[in-house]
Amino acid sequence: MLGIVKNAHKHLERVCVKSNNRQYSYQTLLNKSESIAVDLLAGKKDLNEQRVTFLVDPGFVYVSIQWGIWRAGGIAVPLCVKHPLESIKYVLDDTNTSVLIYSEKYKDLLEPVLNNNNIRCIKAESFTNIFGSLPVISLDRRAMIIYTSGTTGAPKGVVSTHQNIESQVVTLIKSWEWEKKDHILNVLPMHHVHGIVNITLCALWSGACCEFLPKFNAKDVFDLFKNKEINIFMAVPTIYYKLISFWKTLPKNEQQEISNTLEHFRLMVSGSAALPVSVLKYWKSISKHTLLERYGMTEIGMAISNPYRGKRKPGHIGQPLQGVSIRIAEDNGKISKIGEPGEIQVKGNNVFKEYWNKPKETKESFTKDNWFKTGDIAIFQEGSFKILGRNSVDIIKNGGYKVSALEIEEVLRKYKYIADCGVVGLPDEEWGEIIAVCIVINTKSISIDELKEWLKLKLPSYKIPTKYNIQKELPVNVMGKVVKNEIKKLF
Incomplete structure (x- = not known):
């Protein structure tokens, strides 16, 4: 049994997801995902890593479909709800998808591909409560493909195994001290590791609650904060910037109410892009929190993080996470001296398996001694890593x-x-x-x-x-x- 499913059995009555003004227990999630898995199997014993793409909004339906795919032995391929049809067709073709799951609201967008005889198309709302036996899934099997465009060429599908994902999740839970009493708000896209792994899977592995807000709106975020249930928040710098801008427009009494609420949060994290020091300082003046900056990417999950307990250095991303090895190397492969810039290279169970159907690109992304080359340039100084930029653009x-x-x-x-x-x-x-x-x-x-x-x-x-x-x-x-x-x- 997959670790995240096994853990869910420890918290059957607890609320795991809040979305669309409803709340769902871990028992409900287990039941729904089992029903979806049985439906996907359609009499087979195992999907044997068939690719199952799905286009649904963030929330309980998304999570139950993701778990259902995994429990049936399939590879989950989440689609971006903001992508045009051509981008979606590229993923369907590239993965040779066998099943496409979609919500009713995306039916018109997907109409040109719904009559494809090679793809079984299932409306997400059509799943019924059926139960049956499910396959045993080993951790070395492929679990998920997330597409990353990179800077050049066609988008690449990043393949992660169940072991990769569990390694990423367990490391973050230990480092950021997740507990079952935690309650996090998720406002991020669910075709990206930030929203999928750092938020949703970490919360559900811990027995905590993940609340979804499908579309970001600064007022809605602050209104949810004021309910005083949420105690963790993770976002990209742009979102913090927008929250600050909205906060500035409020009357003094409302500003103070929000600041008082934020002060009692346990953890606030920023990632996916460089956090301007000016944003970090202003957010601290509002919330009393120094945002925890971390470093990761689709291929490796999270690899480096500022400490949960201890001093966080503005403009720096911290130290390697437990179980993750990091080195800084020059263009010629020589290891950089401390204080000299070089490429971040990573090794560990968190590192992805391969780029889907791209053996040449996969091989080129690793050194001869099997370190993944991130393409990000950094320097190690005063006990912490600092990102200088992307090798190709920064x-x-x-x-x-x-x-x-x-x-x-x-x-x-x-x-x-x-x-x-x-x-x-x-x-x-x-x-x-x-x-x-x-x-x-x-x-x-x-x-x-x-x-x-x-x-x-x-x-x-x-x-x-x-x-x-x-x-x-x-x-x-x-x-x-x-x-x-x-x-x-x-x-």
């Missing part, structure tokens, strides 16, 4: 210098007229790359000349942008992460 090679776009962004955000910014490198014959910045301003206009003069006091000349573009907002993906390649197109 490290700008300007006239022989390797410049961190994240460092420049952090300085720019301190300028009084800048609300947000995104720094990129643009190809240049003379310099290799020149530094360009897209900025969002909090005033009617801004003097670029005055900004440049201010930057001269903060940065060496080779780190000062030479091209500027003002936009109303930065291009972001469904996780709220700034898309640097879209910024480049603006120039």
Whole structure:
């Protein structure tokens, strides 16, 4: 029996999920997921790693389908509810999906693929209560495929085994001290490890409650907080920024009520993108919490984290999680000295099995001695790792210098007229790359000349942008992460 299912039997009467103004017990989840598993099996003994894709909103239905797929021996392939049909068809074709589960609200979107004779299409609302025997699932079997676009080429399906997922979950539960009395709010997309693993699976493994808010709205989030049930919150930097912006618009008495509520939370985490120090400091002034920053990606789950207990260093991601090995390596494979930048490389049970049907890309993503190459550049200093950026988009090679776009962004955000910014490198014959910045301003206009003069006091000349573009907002993906390649197109 899978660990997460086994644990659920310890908490049968406890509430596991709250969604759509209803609450569901672990017993209800076990019953529903068993019924879905039996239906998927359709008389077979085991799905034997058939791919089952599903397009449903976050909530109890999502969780019961995910568990049902696993309990039937299938590979769960969650689809993004915001993706267009072409992106969905790509996943269906790439995985050679045998079953597609969908909610009624997505029927019109999926209409062109619902008549595919090679795919069994099931409406999520049609599952009935049927029970039967289920296969025994070993931990080395493939469990999930999550698609990550990366920076170049076609999207790749990241394959995780049950062992990979359990390793990721158990490590976070120990490190962040999850308990069954915890109650977390999930506002994140459920085709991404942040929402699936860090929030939902960690809560359900612990016997805790995971409450879903299908669509983010700052007022709704604060209203739920004020119910004083939720004590853990995890989000991306963009969400914290939006919460801060909304909080600023409230009357003083409402601001104080929210601050008093937040102060009693057990844990608040930020991840999936670099957290601006300015956002961290303002959130602390509101909540009395220093957001816990951590580092991970689809292929490895979480690998590095600031401590749950102990000092958290702004702008840093902390130390390796228990059971995860980390090293910093140079381009030539040589291990970097302490204090020198290099690529983060990871080894451990948390690391994914393969890219689906891409043996060449899988092999290239590992070193000869089997360390996964993340492509993220970091430095280890004063006992903690600090991300300098993504090798392909955040490290700008300007006239022989390797410049961190994240460092420049952090300085720019301190300028009084800048609300947000995104720094990129643009190809240049003379310099290799020149530094360009897209900025969002909090005033009617801004003097670029005055900004440049201010930057001269903060940065060496080779780190000062030479091209500027003002936009109303930065291009972001469904996780709220700034898309640097879209910024480049603006120039």
